Amino acid sequence: MAHPPTVPPPPDRRDFLAQAAAVVIGGALALVAPAAGLFVLFDPLRRKAEGGGAVWVASLAALPESGEPRQFPVLATHVDAWNRTPNVRVGAVFLQRLADGGVRAFNASCPHAGCFVGFRADKNCYLCPCHNSTFELDGQVKDRTSPAPRGLDDLPVEIRPGGEIWVRFQNFRPGEKERVPV
Amino acid sequence: MKPALDWLDHRTGWKKLLHEALFENVPGGARWRYVWGSTLTFCFAIQVVTGLFLWLAYSASAQTAWESVYYIQHEMWGGWFLRGLHHYTAQAMTVLLVLHLMQVVIDGAYKAPREVNFWTGVLLLLLVLALSLTGYLLPWDQKGFWASRVATSIVAITPLVGPALQKLIVGGNDYGHFTLTRFLALHAGFIPGAIIAFIVAHIWLFRRHGLTPKEPRKSSDAPFWPGQVLCDAVACLAVLAAVLFFVVRYHGAELDAPADPSEPFGAARPEWYFLFLFQLLKYFPGGTEFWGAMFIPGLLLAVLCAMPFIGKWKLGHRFNVGFLWAMLAGVALLTWLAVNEDRHNPDYLAAVAAAERDAERVVVLAQSPDGIPQTGAVTLLRNDAFTQGPRLFAANCASCHRFDGGDGLGGTPKGKIGASDLKGFASREWLAGLLDPAQVDGPHYFGGTKFKDDDMAQFVKPEVAGFSAEQKAQLQSVIVAISAEAGLKSQRAPDARDAAIIDQGRRLISTATVRCNDCHQFHVEDKNATAPDLTGYGSREWLVAFITDPAHPRFYGKDNDRMPAFGADKRLSPQEINLVADWLRGDWYEPGAKEGKTK
Numbered sequence A: 001m002a003h004p005p006t007v008p009p010p011p012d013r014r015d016f017l018a019q020a021a022a023v024v025i026g027g028a029l030a031l032v033a034p035a036a037g038l039f040v041l042f043d044p045l046r047r048k049a050e051g052g053g054a055v056w057v058a059s060l061a062a063l064p065e066s067g068e069p070r071q072f073p074v075l076a077t078h079v080d081a082w083n084r085t086p087n088v089r090v091g092a093v094f095l096q097r098l099a100d101g102g103v104r105a106f107n108a109s110c111p112h113a114g115c116f117v118g119f120r121a122d123k124n125c126y127l128c129p130c131h132n133s134t135f136e137l138d139g140q141v142k143d144r145t146s147p148a149p150r151g152l153d154d155l156p157v158e159i160r161p162g163g164e165i166w167v168r169f170q171n172f173r174p175g176e177k178e179r180v181p182v
Numbered sequence B: 001m002k003p004a005l006d007w008l009d010h011r012t013g014w015k016k017l018l019h020e021a022l023f024e025n026v027p028g029g030a031r032w033r034y035v036w037g038s039t040l041t042f043c044f045a046i047q048v049v050t051g052l053f054l055w056l057a058y059s060a061s062a063q064t065a066w067e068s069v070y071y072i073q074h075e076m077w078g079g080w081f082l083r084g085l086h087h088y089t090a091q092a093m094t095v096l097l098v099l100h101l102m103q104v105v106i107d108g109a110y111k112a113p114r115e116v117n118f119w120t121g122v123l124l125l126l127l128v129l130a131l132s133l134t135g136y137l138l139p140w141d142q143k144g145f146w147a148s149r150v151a152t153s154i155v156a157i158t159p160l161v162g163p164a165l166q167k168l169i170v171g172g173n174d175y176g177h178f179t180l181t182r183f184l185a186l187h188a189g190f191i192p193g194a195i196i197a198f199i200v201a202h203i204w205l206f207r208r209h210g211l212t213p214k215e216p217r218k219s220s221d222a223p224f225w226p227g228q229v230l231c232d233a234v235a236c237l238a239v240l241a242a243v244l245f246f247v248v249r250y251h252g253a254e255l256d257a258p259a260d261p262s263e264p265f266g267a268a269r270p271e272w273y274f275l276f277l278f279q280l281l282k283y284f285p286g287g288t289e290f291w292g293a294m295f296i297p298g299l300l301l302a303v304l305c306a307m308p309f310i311g312k313w314k315l316g317h318r319f320n321v322g323f324l325w326a327m328l329a330g331v332a333l334l335t336w337l338a339v340n341e342d343r344h345n346p347d348y349l350a351a352v353a354a355a356e357r358d359a360e361r362v363v364v365l366a367q368s369p370d371g372i373p374q375t376g377a378v379t380l381l382r383n384d385a386f387t388q389g390p391r392l393f394a395a396n397c398a399s400c401h402r403f404d405g406g407d408g409l410g411g412t413p414k415g416k417i418g419a420s421d422l423k424g425f426a427s428r429e430w431l432a433g434l435l436d437p438a439q440v441d442g443p444h445y446f447g448g449t450k451f452k453d454d455d456m457a458q459f460v461k462p463e464v465a466g467f468s469a470e471q472k473a474q475l476q477s478v479i480v481a482i483s484a485e486a487g488l489k490s491q492r493a494p495d496a497r498d499a500a501i502i503d504q505g506r507r508l509i510s511t512a513t514v515r516c517n518d519c520h521q522f523h524v525e526d527k528n529a530t531a532p533d534l535t536g537y538g539s540r541e542w543l544v545a546f547i548t549d550p551a552h553p554r555f556y557g558k559d560n561d562r563m564p565a566f567g568a569d570k571r572l573s574p575q576e577i578n579l580v581a582d583w584l585r586g587d588w589y590e591p592g593a594k595e596g597k598t599k
């Protein structure tokens, strides 16, 4: 590079004040924009999931008498950042008629990593298409080698007059031994 | 630590690089006039950082752009601050670019061998202006939308390629998703990428040729660090302080109502630093815009780029400096003319007031329990009685009616008042005025209509005027009873409180004193009724039916005086009639009210 011929000597101690001031001001200048940005970046952390209220899912008549589970969509108000949309599909559940006349409900989401499980009538169990976890009809992990850390997540069910099945729908954190609501 | 740094130095040579950067020679020592380049670099760094973080929350589509910016501004932690920082730093950059240019031209820093560096600087100036032009549209609010439409329409007048170019920029025949995706890609990708490349070139060339000292030199040469660095840092601090002042003062950047191509926007103006171009366009009559929008700015730019060559002549440098001052003075004059013209333009001021009203209102609606629908926030305003009611009233009703003496929008309609003033329609006060002998044939009620001397006035003027105190009390309870038929939101509490009076009033309606039922029907069907039905008077259903067809036998029948059948004749859609009715009844969403919006 074509530098000017006179290279000045490095600064001496008298410059110390100027150096300190430049460093302090420069540091402060560098902080403002990233700090403002980090607040916005971390905003999602303070937002709690809504839901957990009971929603109508199906009527009793839609469940096979045989006790075979069937999958139903769950309609609820979906909050997506600025949008609030009532009555849209927010997930799915498996409903199963029990011998005592009650109904059992599982969140269709696999507790391993969140894929949707399916019911295999031929094997009479739930099977996750992603990493092959299997679950008994009561939700317990069937095959010991399944990667799922816990059984399917059951949800509170209420049977209201007229055979209406209402479910308290909720999602839980996948991958954990204990159930933790998201 | 040291071994690690040495190891790294051995591989990268960073120590030499740092040394070169810090101990660059500043001929004549540190001076304040050399700070502009550094402040610009600093501002650009802020823009990159704030822009990246904004990008994390921004969603570029016609139904989500405004909504995501609203969310940043009003819902996210410190979002308004981040947005404000980005917005006002952009303004600061424009100012600093001009200052930098002035310093370079006045100090003669554009002369050989620094021509190329000067040109990269001019290019950077243009790129930064392109950044602000593209950024202006991204919030997809009314202001950005309409201003950008003007800007892209100007592109269309480019000879030969104009229309195709415009279509490419807009991403289609009309403004929409692709306009936003394209503007975002330009604003956050292409242009900043180019700017970074040219900043690198600019600084490299600057280092290659060294600083152009301002003669006479004040002191001996000094290294860049720490003297000049300190000057630069203090200058950056001052810029940041000024920016922060505006950010806090205006609580972030402005956000207008969402873009609505069906809603004219008289307050559309470009950013203040483009106002001179906006003003310049006014002087070029139809068909000659090319000269104002392209030729003149292009010519000025050409002279700017030719400065290094002009500067070689004897008087060249003087000419350059003079030219720059003249250009800046011209820009300042045009800007002042634009601002001044707007300041004295009542239409513009009204448009700004309406824009502010909409901008505030849409935020109230977005924060309502119903939130923003997926069709976008623009639907909120379109379905809002508070917003649309006055507009519809001014356009359709105010030629005869008044609302609080005006047209509902705060203007005064031309012409004589031809029908009643509908502010507070069907409320107790409004009915009391109607039944007041001094007012019934006055301009607020029947004064402008053919009913001026008709049955109602005939009843009120002589009879009510002669009422005893007891009869007046009876009339008052009738007023309360009829007003209760409307079920007005504003009268919910008094209506509930006065249930007994309402009951009494209902019974008194058909007495010999008040004798409303001589002409009106009230809850009992009356084939001979000649005046509007009092059953449900002023209720939503009643008002909608009335506006739909006032000449219906239930209302004025064949006695109807000039009022058009807005619904029956399809002058207004059912939705529009609902909005006017809701607005007249004072029924719209208000925060804190228990019930939701009336659907």
Ligand code: FES
Residues within 6 Å of the ligand: A110, A111, A112, A113, A114, A115, A128, A129, A130, A131, A132, A133, A147, A148
């Ligand atoms: S997600 Fe179901 S097994 Fe992995």
